[in-house]
Amino acid sequence: MLGGTTRDRQAERREATQLEILDAAWSMAREAGLAEITLRGVAERVGMRAPSLYTHFGSKHAIYDAMFGQAWAECLTQFESLRDQVPEDAREALRFIARSFFDFAVSDLPRHQLMNLRTIPGFTPSAHNYAPAVATLDLAREIFIRHGITAQEDLDLFTALVGGLVDSQHANDPGGDRWARLLDRAIDMLADDLGLP
Amino acid sequence: MLGGTTRDRQAERREATQLEILDAAWSMAREAGLAEITLRGVAERVGMRAPSLYTHFGSKHAIYDAMFGQAWAECLTQFESLRDQVPEDAREALRFIARSFFDFAVSDLPRHQLMNLRTIPGFTPSAHNYAPAVATLDLAREIFIRHGITAQEDLDLFTALVGGLVDSQHANDPGGDRWARLLDRAIDMLADDLGLP
DNA sequence: GTCTATACACCGATAGAC
DNA sequence: GTCTATCGGTGTATAGAC
Structure with missing residues (x-):
């Protein structure tokens, strides 16, 4: 079904973005320290603005x-x-x-x-x-x-x-x-x- | 000597204020958690404004x-x-x-x-x-x-x-x-x- | 010397336009 | 889904009042 495929595609894309964000967070943690993670820093690493992260994480x-x-x-x-x-x-x-x-x-x-x-x-x-x-x-x-x-x-x-x-x-x-x-x-x-x- | 006495008085007063600040910090740590200490919170407990703390601690x-x-x-x-x-x-x-x-x-x-x-x-x-x-x-x-x-x-x-x-x-x-x-x-x-x- | 008021840069988070 | 704009909060630097 086309609708189903589309939904899967979107879900996949969404999950991929979330993983990308988490990878960026790990990378920043290893560079600056776990507690020094900032949303602006993570966002920059994935090419976003900080508020956009809230689409993926609450x-x-x-x-x-x-x-x-x-x-x-x-x-x-x-x-x-x-x-x-x-x-x-x-x-x-x-x-x-x-x-x-x-x-x-x-x-x-x-x-x-x-x-x-x-x-x-x-x-x-x-x-x-x-x-x-x-x-x-x-x-x-x-x-x-x-x-x-x-x-x-x-x-x-x-x-x-x-x-x-x-x-x-x-x-x-x-x-x-x-x-x-x-x-x-x-x-x-x-x-x-x-x-x- | 009077100068010496005055200096001692001031030093005593200064030390007392520092202890007061530290007590306030401990009190706030026990209430809110160690990491949740804020300068404004500590200052309020000792009846000061936050920047005034910098007179006593760098x-x-x-x-x-x-x-x-x-x-x-x-x-x-x-x-x-x-x-x-x-x-x-x-x-x-x-x-x-x-x-x-x-x-x-x-x-x-x-x-x-x-x-x-x-x-x-x-x-x-x-x-x-x-x-x-x-x-x-x-x-x-x-x-x-x-x-x-x-x-x-x-x-x-x-x-x-x-x-x-x-x-x-x-x-x-x-x-x-x-x-x-x-x-x-x-x-x-x-x-x-x-x-x- | 002690304290204050003001200001700044940064933070996490929210609202709303596109 | 991502943006811009903005809010209230933080630590802190500075200038100046007393």
């Missing part, structure tokens, strides 16, 4: 929100692709997951700030864009359970431990490896606590 | 900077007063320090954000106001050494561990104790790793 926070969803979706995709590579041995599995998450978080500061820190004043992710974050944690939980680690407290301790190392690395030795070097040791510490062989 | 960041110094000085003072209460036993000592820091960090969100997170866009503490932070860490290091823990990596792991729990608590269960309950266990984990009895 507010600046809505742009952050969409970026939040993108980032966690990216993380989820990576974890799903790594799913079959998780070692059989529980201790090795913990190390593998921890290293994967650590590297992902450390490799992109603005992305990590948006995903895991509350660095944008007043921003809270919507339920819709929070979903891939939940899915990622669920996936981690599933892998943990598969390796016999079932207590929520154990997963909580794991996330706090890895998160603490990531934040320390970013805050106190950006670009270095002072805390990255401690990751395996930290995980072994936890594995011992869990009674893993 | 910029908004300079106010954040002074607050940063206050917060860490507060932390240092508390740790110094606790110094003689640190248990002899190394494991108990670790628990004690960890709990002290955890409680201090969790009891005041805006203060913790300013001290430990980089939540204010573009803000970096000056060397002068960073000093009490260094002194606090030095004090912690000294206590660690007194208990036979001398490696920098051990202290790094300790700070990352406690920091990770604090951040998780603030971000995922504010006002609760989901990660607070894991603190002793986490410290025991580390103590075991260090070969402590």
Whole structure:
């Protein structure tokens, strides 16, 4: 049907423009910092005026929100692709997951700030864009359970431990490896606590 | 000498006004959030106009900077007063320090954000106001050494561990104790790793 | 020295013309 | 869908009153 095709075309075009805007926002975040994004700056990068962005996003926070969803979706995709590579041995599995998450978080500061820190004043992710974050944690939980680690407290301790190392690395030795070097040791510490062989 | 007295009076008055401004800023931070401080809001609380604040602080960041110094000085003072209460036993000592820091960090969100997170866009503490932070860490290091823990990596792991729990608590269960309950266990984990009895 | 009034450049957001 | 014009807000520079 012609009407249907037209509508699809328009929807595609619209989605493409939204992606273009988000790409511009990421680019500006990486250049100037996550919090330094401005609508005028983003608009300029896509060849628009600032108010035109409101055709595609209801507010600046809505742009952050969409970026939040993108980032966690990216993380989820990576974890799903790594799913079959998780070692059989529980201790090795913990190390593998921890290293994967650590590297992902450390490799992109603005992305990590948006995903895991509350660095944008007043921003809270919507339920819709929070979903891939939940899915990622669920996936981690599933892998943990598969390796016999079932207590929520154990997963909580794991996330706090890895998160603490990531934040320390970013805050106190950006670009270095002072805390990255401690990751395996930290995980072994936890594995011992869990009674893993 | 009269000139000296006058100068002292003026200096005292000036310092008092500065403290008044900082108190107003803390009050506004606790009401509206750390990042939501505005110069006009702070000025109104002390009965001034916004530009008048520039008589006492060179910029908004300079106010954040002074607050940063206050917060860490507060932390240092508390740790110094606790110094003689640190248990002899190394494991108990670790628990004690960890709990002290955890409680201090969790009891005041805006203060913790300013001290430990980089939540204010573009803000970096000056060397002068960073000093009490260094002194606090030095004090912690000294206590660690007194208990036979001398490696920098051990202290790094300790700070990352406690920091990770604090951040998780603030971000995922504010006002609760989901990660607070894991603190002793986490410290025991580390103590075991260090070969402590 | 302290404070004020004024002004400026920038921000996110809205209204309405095309 | 994109534009121009504009609004209320911000931090801050400056000139001048007391």
